[in-house]
Amino acid sequence: MSNPDPPAASADIPAIAATALTRRFGRAWAVRDLTFAVPPRSVLLVVGPNGSGKTTLLRLLATALRPTSGKATVFGHDVVAHAEMVRAQVAFVSATPGVYDSLTARENLQFAAAMCGRRFEPMTLWLERVGLAGLGEHPVRTFSQGMKRRLALARAWLAVPSVLILDEPYNGLDAEGVRLVHTMVTETTQRGGCAVVATQEWERGRRIADGVLVLSGGRLADHAPAAHFAAHILTMAGSHP
């Protein structure tokens, strides 16, 4: 069951569609009534102050969290009813890399590859693509945050996903690391897939963003093409409580 290729990029099926998506933790509304759609071949940038619900939204789309109400679909598959189909198409890199420290870089990737049904590919290729060439045999414990981040990105990249979901990908990355993220994103969108990137670093994010979703207090403050936002985005996002 290798990854199904993304469906032909017919415009009618949105890559991602959310309708009144809501998630509550006890009494607090983390995300409330989000309705938006992301066409294939595009990158959605999710911005907003801390606690605005960015991470919760991403985890809902990646099926890591179950919505309290409302619906979300990835290439037509419901994130709750067809969770396994969604997981087969989505690669999610969370804010914490979540790699096994006492395993080496190569072993981490080999495990991820086997779990995605891609056991027999050479890992050296992926290590080189994320700038970790030659570090395959080093235990990840010795890696810096930036290097662990690159390994986590390689782990998502080798799954050749139709949907790439990145939570604060730029954390700890140098300039070359940022280019790596953008290569991954554009490669995914060119294949007909889409990417969702949540970040505070508007300067870096806007270069690849097609659409921007502004969250504030778990609600949709704004959703428009990137060009529309240009420079003043930071002030607006920051102004909401």
Added chain:
Amino acid sequence: MRGQTFLGAIALGLLAAGAYVGLVASPPDAFQGEYVRIMYAHVPNAWVAYVAFAITCVASALYLAKRTPVYDYIAHSATELGVVFTGLALVTGSIWGRPVWGTWWTWDARLVTTAVLFFIYLGALLVRGLADDPRRGARLAAVVSIVGFLDVPVIHYSVVWFRTLHQPASLTRGDIKIAPPMLAALLLGLLAFTVLFAYLLTLRIRLARAEDAGEAA
């Protein structure tokens, strides 16, 4: 509220009648003398505890299948009641054993199984309380309750066979031939406790529902 107190009143009446028959109206036992009266307090507790755990297991399975909160309220309430009544069964069991057999604790299969049940369901309650998310806590408690209930018959028979090698099945609870009047006292006690259990269960379920509503308001 009216139905609730009505049930409570019936339970109270039956308990009083049961106590009266158990303590006064029924004859002492040939072998145990007056101490047989403790049996009327011990057996109903154990019976209700097993009923509670059967309800817990069914409600837990339904909750996992259907995920409707009401099944979780029932499972949670039945587990808590089960732990209370198992505790009482163990205490009254050992109080009964002390004068009649001279020991607080006999390794009789039924007592051991009841004790094991107490810990399994205490575990289920703790798992529910210590989980990081209330909904997940309910699911984990359901899993523990189901495994626990499936395990009870195996535990019971393994304890029975494990002990019989050393000590013949000791004469506790139902084994002794019960004279009719004593049987009446016992059955009245069982009925009274069953109605009491129904009353407590409905009360506890309403509490669980109210607390959940309060939590998620």
Added chain:
Amino acid sequence: MTTIDRVAAVTSKELLLEWRGRQTATAMGMVALLVILFLGVVLGSEPARAPAVLWVAMGFATVLGIPRLTQAEVEQQALETLLLYPGSREHIYWGKFLALVVMLTALLAFLWALVGVLFNIPIWTHLPALIGIGVLGVIGLAAIGTLLAGVVLHVRARELLMPLLLLPLALPVVLGCVRLTEAALAGRGEGMWLVVLGVFGLTALLVCPILFEVVMEEP
């Protein structure tokens, strides 16, 4: 066939993690050694006691070893990634189950060597029977243990809960193995306990993977 790949991947990852750190193995071995020595001193070391001492030590060591099975996922926040791989979560159960079976088998072999010496039991003459019993015992403990390793993942006070959850549930395994071992050492058969352990192991292997998926469900 990706199912076998995925199960094998989880098992080899678990064993690799364990081999690198070796904490769990040493911890389990240490606890079992201490329990056996302690009981041996206290209860006296005539051979008749050996089966009980061995399987009690096995039970306690398993209690210690199981939370560590999911420790790596918790400490390095790797659980979310593990659960988001495509494919059923049952594969994760079977992967961790087999890893636990390997670890418990190694532990049992170590314990038999120890008990053989301390209680001077001629284990070689009864080896096939002891191996058979060991298989039943290890599968029973591992089946329940892997499910409970999943349960305690999302719970505070993990070390307190594991004994409270595992020991009552695994009681039939310990009792069964003690009686079967005593029978094996005395050379007579014990059909009934084989049935008990067989039923226990079978139901556990059928029920636990399904419940594991429920336990691993996202909140």
Added chain:
Amino acid sequence: MGWIALAYGIVLITLTTYVLVLRRRLRDATRARGTPTQHSSVR
């Protein structure tokens, strides 16, 4: 004779306290629902 009293006493006391605790918690819970709820932390 003391044992019998002890057994019945323990059962009586435990169950009555349990019922009283349940009834009080129920009253608190139903009354609490009216009060405004505080904002717990958002992940």
